[in-house]
Amino acid sequence: MKHLFTLLMVVAGLSTLTSCIKDEPLNAECDITGVDPQWLADHADLLIGNPRVENNRVAFTIVTGSDRTQLDPRFQLTPGATVTMTADGRTVDANGAVRDFSSPQTYTVHSEDGHWQKDYEVSFSPRKPIGRLSFGNYALDADKGRYYEWYETDLDDAEAKHYYWATGNAGYAITGMGGTPDTYPSAPAAGGVDCEGSDRDQRCVRLETRDTGSFGSGLKMPLAAGNIFIGEFRSAQAAVFPRKATRFGLQLVTEEPVRLEGYYKYTPGETFIDKYKTVHPELRDMADIYAVVYEAFAEGSTEFKPLDGDEVLSSDRIVLMARIADPGEPTEWTFFSEPFVLQKGKTFSEETLRANGYAIAIVCTSSRDGAYFNGAIGSVLYVDELQVVWKGDE
């Protein structure tokens, strides 16, 4: 009888509850989820690589010298969302509208339920070859203004902000541990290498391995290494496939690189832990600064496929690598110059170079094994005045 009673109550309860489920609410999200593949195919001659779609930015890289005054990109949006722009003071539908991209254009996406909207900055920029990287150009993230992002400027294109740099800051923001922007793993700092230039150039980048709190520990990711690299950070994957979130490299290779140079100083943290937070007193944390040049396209494909955290140092697509073997623990600014070493069985081909077939990634991290969540909380790496010396510069 007890079982019958239980059964009756459960059935009654469930049926009452299911009938209480309200109608599906309209979508609250308002994202640009991608670019229309047909539009990408139609403009394949214009574009280099893939468009970088982030939470409030879409960046296209175009062939130098191409016309960007009349472009009509079409985007894929969250189901039910609409995208608008302001033209002559009026708000009009923007998907596929022809716009002048001599300077970045703003698109506003509205959610289906009408409560939320988000601005996207869409830019078409010819790629800028990387020269001297002083980390002097940074801004708070356009989203919620909680952490810094770095970009490169262009002498030829005053308004262009090339967000070539990526950091793990967006992933750190999710843990709820971030306070002011200076407490994030990657932050700008004063006291950069003294050099002639603007006041901004006196800044360097400060990378510190930070504690991710109970949220991170619960995911077996108890620390977040401070890092900065050329490429993209996809925060969507950061908590499930952390090494797939870091996409290293962009097709910025216009010449054969010879050396990677720059300045750094490093102090490791006290206690080395692994992803289970087990202390390893015999191990000491180490910094890592390296650059790899790799084949942008996987075998038989013409689509740019960046290297992720698992393969950035081991992939067979890597052609050249420059890396400080043992950075040590210098407390003063120390100059380094590492040659790009040709990898076994690989050649640097002019033909591939002309076809934009090479991508370069420059990576700096305060914990060498931070991608696998081994490191010491509190390790600090300062980097400034990085430079890739190309063959033509010699």
Place this chain on the structure above:
Amino acid sequence: MSKIFLTLLLACCSLTAAAGDTDKVKSTDNNLLKAALRGWQVRLGAGFNLGGTSPLPLPAEIRKIESYQPGLCFMLQGAAHKRIGTDRKWGVMFGLRFESKGMKTDATVKNYHMEAVNDDGSGTVRGAWTGKVKTEVSSTYLTMPILATYDISKRWMVKAGPYFSYMVHGTFKGSAYDGYIRDIDPTGPKTEVQSASYDFSDDLRRFQWGVQAGGEFKAYEHLSVSLDLSWGLNGIFPRDFGSVTFALYPIYGTLGFHYLF
């Protein structure tokens, strides 16, 4: 908890012992007892609870209840009942009940705003969660119902009234899994999460109250069976609790068996 249980058990045993061995002694003792109680009838009961802790109405963010599993919830109650008035149909009942309430659910939610403070208080994870949520609630209460009773017939009685509970021990925990969180609000960066557990047991309210209503059937002179519905009227979390955005009310049905002295 075991101390209270033991005390109640001892009280139960001593009362039954007091009922006497032989019939003659039994009836004399009974009359004396009844005279001493001045019309108050003492009863002791046991039973079990079945129900759930639910928001009312179900918010639109809850898209589907994947599963619901009631917990094994017992109750032990002692009460005093007196009939009043000339026709002796109305009555009042005061009780003291030791009970447990609990359940497990699995639901799919969409754009559900949540906030969770890190264990060491160092930061807050907040955002809109879309995905699955597993919840396990389990609490033990000391409840005092104050009921008005009415005899519909010789055997049937209905009762209703408020109840006041003190939570002796409570658990509210679970995990959010197979979904993604949008940082701060639905426009924030999206991060997929495989599984993140939470435990809000420390934030549960200590004092709860609600209304109880039900019916009772007097099967034998000294035995009755009751079926009650207890409906909580204050949420299990304080109003300013940010991690659960809607109020959760305990709604439980109780099947009880009472020995009437």
